[in-house]
Amino acid sequence: MxxxxxxxxxxxxxxxxxxxxxxxxxxxxxxxxxxxxxxxxxxxxxxxxxxxxxxxxxxxxxxxxxxxxxxxxxxxxxxxxxxxxxxxxxxxxxxxxxxxxxxxxxxxxxxxxxxxxxxxxxxxxxxxxxxxxxxxxxxxxxxxxxxxxxxxxxxxxxxxxxxxxxxxxxxxxxxxxxxxxxxxxxxxxxxxxxxxxxxFNARRHLVPEDELHLRQWVSIAEALGWGARPATLRSTHTNSGRHPGGAPRSFDRPAFTFMCGSGHWKIETEKTNRTGRPERRRPEGALTASQFRSSKHLERITVQQATIIQGFRPDYPWQGSRNDRFRQIGNSxxxxxxxxxxxxxxxxxxxxxxx
Ligand SMILES: C[S@@+](CC[C@H](N)C(=O)[O-])C[C@H]1O[C@@H](n2cnc3c(N)ncnc32)[C@H](O)[C@@H]1O
Structure with missing residues (x-):
């Protein structure tokens, strides 16, 4: 060249x-x-x-x-x-x-x-x-x-x-x-x-005919090697209060668009007891809002998870602080x-x- x-x-x-x-x-x-x-x-x-x-x-x-x-x-x-x-x-x-x-x-x-x-x-x-x-x-x-x-x-x-x-x-x-x-x-x-x-279109239930021959999109769970444990990505988009904890996206789908501030995104899972079962025994409708929230475990998305969601090799050598790293990923x-x-x-x- x-x-x-x-x-x-x-x-x-x-x-x-x-x-x-x-x-x-x-x-x-x-x-x-x-x-x-x-x-x-x-x-x-x-x-x-x-x-x-x-x-x-x-x-x-x-x-x-x-x-x-x-x-x-x-x-x-x-x-x-x-x-x-x-x-x-x-x-x-x-x-x-x-x-x-x-x-x-x-x-x-x-x-x-x-x-x-x-x-x-x-x-x-x-x-x-x-x-x-x-x-x-x-x-x-x-x-x-x-x-x-x-x-x-x-x-x-x-x-x-x-x-x-x-x-x-x-x-x-x-x-x-x-x-x-x-x-x-x-x-x-x-x-x-x-x-x-x-x-991927969250509102569409049928695969368009011209896409039938293509492979299914890759989900967050699949890319992260997460397994079958249910999890939800919580973005920082609150949509004028309609999503107080951030807009949810199930791990069995592709993620939202990753941006510079997406280091604040969280991963939400059910709290489990010592036997690995969800702590919550009653159906969701029987819980108050605070009981429902306390039945969830929230952790911040990691740099490596974001790296994979952005399509980079998992060991990409980002430099700088956590914020610097997320800014670079969101810009890429x-x-x-x-x-x-x-x-x-x-x-x-x-x-x-x-x-
Ligand atoms: C959208 S990002 C680039 C993404 C990158 N091309 C990639 O492939 O991942 C835009 C970049 O432009 C850089 N930038 C902004 N103003 C610039 C300037 N005047 N000269 C050179 N780089 C600049 C920013 O620091 C930022 O890294």
């Missing part, structure tokens, strides 16, 4: 994309501002340049064969202030300027309600400057609209593109995690990977999804390069 140029991973974090890439036999140079996430990535064997990439001249990375990027999602995600939504037209205007060779980022940044909204144009700035043979970008689903605009601009520069939303449970990750992807290639058509597993791309997406993004370029 070195003779064709580098694979560059922008906003590389702790290494979700890199883990998927390594499974395909490639490695990337990651650019990342956060020292702790970079330390994790390096401990896992992934190369990092610690820098604010909005100040970097992309040409220093030329020639670049492949470009990967997951800009930060806080400006757009449901957990953040969501000012990115109101900044979208400014980001689009800046992207159009970049496509015409005009770098107006400083002007648009000043006009943005959240200056971080404009970090979303960085992958496009690098792509237009470096002309990598293939591209893979990822962000939260509200950014799909921006990816579509970027895809049109990349088409003007000779790329074949595809934009879509993929969900992690469809690729064997024990978690429902929908993310918007853009893939592009200068070497041929691109298409998203076929799902390997069925999609699920490696199995990364592997499937990257294989498709680079398919034509690999064939062309005869690899």
């Amino acid at each position: 070195a003779e064709h140029g580098t694979i560059l991973d922008l906003f590389a974090g702790a290494g979700g994309w890199d883990e998927g890439l390594a499974q395909l036999g490639h490695h990337a140079l990651g650019v990342e501002i956060d020292e702790i996430a970079s330390a994790t990535a390096e401990a896992a064997g992934h190369e990092r340049l610690i820098a604010d990439l909005s100040h970097l001249n992309p040409r220093r990375f030329s020639p670049t064969w492949g470009l990967i990027a997951s800009p930060p999602c806080q400006a757009y995600s449901t957990s953040g202030k969501k000012l990115g939504h109101r900044d979208k037209q400014r980001v689009i205007a800046c992207a159009r300027d970049l496509s015409k060779g005009r770098d107006t980022r400083d002007d648009w940044r000043r006009r943005c309600l959240d200056p971080d909204s404009l970090l979303t144009v960085e992958p496009l700035r690098f792509a237009l400057s470096l002309k990598p043979r293939w591209i893979a970008f990822e962000q939260v689903t509200p950014v799909a609209e921006l990816w579509r605009v970027f895809a049109d601009l990349l088409t003007d520069h000779g790329y074949r593109t595809e934009v879509g939303v993929l969900s992690a449970e469809s690729y064997g990750v024990p978690q429902v995690r929908k993310r918007a992807f853009l893939i592009a290639s200068l070497d041929g058509p691109v298409k998203f990977p076929e799902p390997t597993h069925r999609s 791309v699920c490696p199995p999804v990364a592997r499937h997406v990257l294989r498709e993004a680079m398919r034509s370029s690999v064939q062309k390069a005869g690899r």
